[in-house]
Amino acid sequence: MMKMKCNRRDLTEAVSLVEKAVPVATPISVLEGIFIEAKENAFKLVGNNMDLGIECFIPADVEEKGLAMVRASLFSQAIKKLPDTDDDVFMEIDEKDNLKIECGHAKFNFSTSSAEEFPQLSQVLDGKTFEMKESLIKNMIKQTVYAVSTREEKPVLTGVLFDVEQNIINVVGCDGFRVAIRKEEIENSQNLKFILPGKNAKELLGILGETDQLVKISVNDNNVKFVTDRCIMVSRIIDGEYLNYKSVANHKNTLEFVVERRKILNSIDRAATIVNEASKSHVLLDIDETSVSIDCESVMGKVKDKFSIDMQGEPMQIAFNPKYLIEAFKNIDDDKIKLSFSTPVTPAVIRPLEGEKYVYIILPVRIK
């Protein structure tokens, strides 16, 4: 039994958020549902695929408390198709467990199932806690998660590392061929580390907004919890020791150049036209005092290109898998970037002109 009303826009937004944690098709049918509960002055919705769970609360005018589980796709479609008016949405569950949804002239009637077996979000007890702006977490994930490994051999590399030391946070993605590091200062006085699964990190990008509101992040040995003003997300964390990413780029620079990001991105992208998984080709950068010449050759053909740079150090020839360069350049916002090299067999490093807000490290391909 349940009887309540709430704002249509609040409800639509809450459904959109929690359904991101509902698996599309699963052998465990209870997970395809959305848990709903009318509590004192609030309506609660939960989606949980056991790897990631999302819970939302919205204000509600509750006449009779109650809870149930509804079919996620049906409930979500019905709510999204409600008339676009300012009318409130009435919801009622009768003694036969039928859910009635009413808004204006539109009336839906669905059966519900027992909510008893629905897995509620893990509690994340005894954890450490820190806070960050919503938009900042979103940006740091976006600029590192692309570099995460999709191969399961090294599970830790399929996740994004959150490494907090006092007031410095590093967020890191790495697949063994490249490392993407994003660094920021936050208000915090303790140390903590956790690895968020890459898949869930990508879902978080869709859930987190662009606001300056603080998100509370709590971590224990098994789970991490993100609490925004709109919802709670709990994700499993990946167990294991992450690689020592700070020592990867410790080589002495012998060559450094500044270049327009668009220019180098377009040149490498052009060369990549003739590189695919099968051809396993690389792109050769011939760096001299004023320009970089690009050379790429595969069974499909040849591509040459050239762009001007602002260089310091010794000329060098160095080769890369173009995919790693392209993905790094695409995930940077700056117009100009700085590339540093040590030898043709040590990693290249991409940084901002000033500081180390991001550090992208890319292994070269050895050439004869």
Next chain:
Amino acid sequence: MMKMKCNRRDLTEAVSLVEKAVPVATPISVLEGIFIEAKENAFKLVGNNMDLGIECFIPADVEEKGLAMVRASLFSQAIKKLPDTDDDVFMEIDEKDNLKIECGHAKFNFSTSSAEEFPQLSQVLDGKTFEMKESLIKNMIKQTVYAVSTREEKPVLTGVLFDVEQNIINVVGCDGFRVAIRKEEIENSQNLKFILPGKNAKELLGILGETDQLVKISVNDNNVKFVTDRCIMVSRIIDGEYLNYKSVANHKNTLEFVVERRKILNSIDRAATIVNEASKSHVLLDIDETSVSIDCESVMGKVKDKFSIDMQGEPMQIAFNPKYLIEAFKNIDDDKIKLSFSTPVTPAVIRPLEGEKYVYIILPVRIK
């Protein structure tokens, strides 16, 4: 051998057009290519999947004439990735049949193959010819092709009928359960009829622009040719007798109502939430003097809705497959539409408030 230069934007646009006729994967490898030819002052490109062929000409500065066939995907990617400058594109085929493409600092080098076996566009000789504005053909196809059948049992119904009688053209799509008719006046003095395959009609939507420029359409027993100022498209036509679409809506009206298109679309769409292929449910319209009540029931649940109308005639209950109503309403631009009914077992007709620019006829579902 070939040596020429042309404008980069012209070339990019031409490649985008002809590649729509290149099949993605085909057992006949020659069809995966684009035919290129440098002629007197012009560069010609052709894509042809034998069902639909597209040919473009662009102005070119030709030093040495020549022709070849290039791999469609490689050529198209290379052209689209050329530097975004005002520089001309140079193309040259050397004595080893390698194609060199140069624009600014970017240089591509691909092998080509013999163009001998490439199938040129059919000539469409001895055909009848008429002319129409580009944007009008596009609009008429868009508003009828959605109703075409996707089932191969009746091949004529998988195509869009073009029926020209003197200065009246009707474009018609029909799948046996609904008919979509678009009617316009054009300047023409002869009669002709042809059925354009639905698949090619959809490709034409992407090729035709929104301009008022005239397109010359020529038809013979096998093919139809559309000639715009930019290119030539030749499509196979479907053989067979089309149904007599003009007699389908000849019933006497007993009920007629005017309604806001958005209102009825949203109501029916809401009801369709609980209708899928498996449930085979229908939506029941209970039409009275001032409003339509919507009722829909399936194993998934129940939906009710209601909207106001401006009605003349006798009240009626009539049921439909919601999909046919929704697709018709979505393809109309008008804010208000007129629906006419005769009996609960004869087709309903959707028309503009004035005239018969479009006539959408939909068979009802028989209810007990």
